[in-house]
Amino acid sequence: MTNSARFLIVGPQGSGKGTQGVLVAEAFGVPQVATGDIFRENVKGGTDLGKQVQEIIEAGHLVPDELTSELVRDRLAQPDAAHGFLLDGYPRNRGQVDHLDAFLEGRGESLDAVIELVVPREESIARLRQRASDQGRTDDTEEVIENRLAIYERETAPILDVYRERDLVLPVDGVGALDEVTARIFAALAERGLVPNGDGAAAVPA
Ligand code: ADP
Numbered sequence: 001m002t003n004s005a006r007f008l009i010v011g012p013q014g015s016g017k018g019t020q021g022v023l024v025a026e027a028f029g030v031p032q033v034a035t036g037d038i039f040r041e042n043v044k045g046g047t048d049l050g051k052q053v054q055e056i057i058e059a060g061h062l063v064p065d066e067l068t069s070e071l072v073r074d075r076l077a078q079p080d081a082a083h084g085f086l087l088d089g090y091p092r093n094r095g096q097v098d099h100l101d102a103f104l105e106g107r108g109e110s111l112d113a114v115i116e117l118v119v120p121r122e123e124s125i126a127r128l129r130q131r132a133s134d135q136g137r138t139d140d141t142e143e144v145i146e147n148r149l150a151i152y153e154r155e156t157a158p159i160l161d162v163y164r165e166r167d168l169v170l171p172v173d174g175v176g177a178l179d180e181v182t183a184r185i186f187a188a189l190a191e192r193g194l195v196p197n198g199d200g201a202a203a204v205p206a
Contacts, residue, residue, distance in 0.1 A: 011117030
C-alpha cells in the first residue's frame with residue numbers, strides 16, 4: 001500500500017481550521033487546499049473566476065458546486081497532491097461530497113481521516129468579530145457571518161454524518177490555545193496510525 005495522507009478539516013467559521021490545517025499539511029508534507037483562499041486570490045487578482053464568484057462570496061453564499069468541484073479536481077490532479085492533501089472548506093454540502101467521492105474513486109484513492117474541529121457557536125461568532133476588526137475581510141460583516149454560519153449548520157455539519165458512517169471522523173475540541181488544539185489533532189490522527197514521518201512524507205500503515 002502506498003503511503004498517503006488524504007485529510008479533510010471541517011469546522012464552523014472561526015473554528016481555526018485554516019491555521020490548524022496548514023500545520024497538519026506541513027507536517028505530513030502534503031498541500032493544504034483551501035477553496036476560500038483560492039477564491040479570494042482570484043477575486044484579488046481580478047481573474048475570470050474571481051469576477052464570477054466575487055458577489056457570491058461577499059454575500060456569504062456558496063459558489064455553485066460544479067464550479068467549486070472543478071476547481072478542486074484541477075488542484076488535486078497536480079503532482080504535489082499525488083500522495084495526499086488536506087482540504088479545508090471543501091466539501092461543504094452533500095453534492096460536493098458526491099463529487100469528491102467520484103473523483104477519488106476514479107483514481108483508486110480514498111480519504112484517510114476527517115478532522116472535525118468542534119467549537120460552540122458563541123465562540124466562533126466572537127472569534128469572527130475579532131477577525132473582522134483584525135483583517136477586514138469583506139465577508140466578515142455581522143450579517144454575512146450569520147449567513148455563513150447558518151449555511152454551515154444547515155448544509156456542512158450534516159456531511160459529517162456521511163463521514164461518521166464511514167468511520168472517518170476524528171472530533172477534536174477546538175477551544176483552547178492554538179498549540180493545545182494542534183496537539184489534540186496530532187494525537188487523534190496518531191490514534192488512527194496516521195503519523196508524519198521525519199522527512200515530511202506521510203506514513204500510513206497498510
Ligand atoms: P469561511 O469558512 O469562514 O466561510 P472560507 O474561506 O472557507 O471561509 O470561504 C469563504 C467563501 O468562499 C464562502 O463563504 C463561499 O462563498 C466560498 N466557498 C469556499 N469554499 C466553498 C465551497 N466548498 N463551496 C462553495 N463555496 C465555497
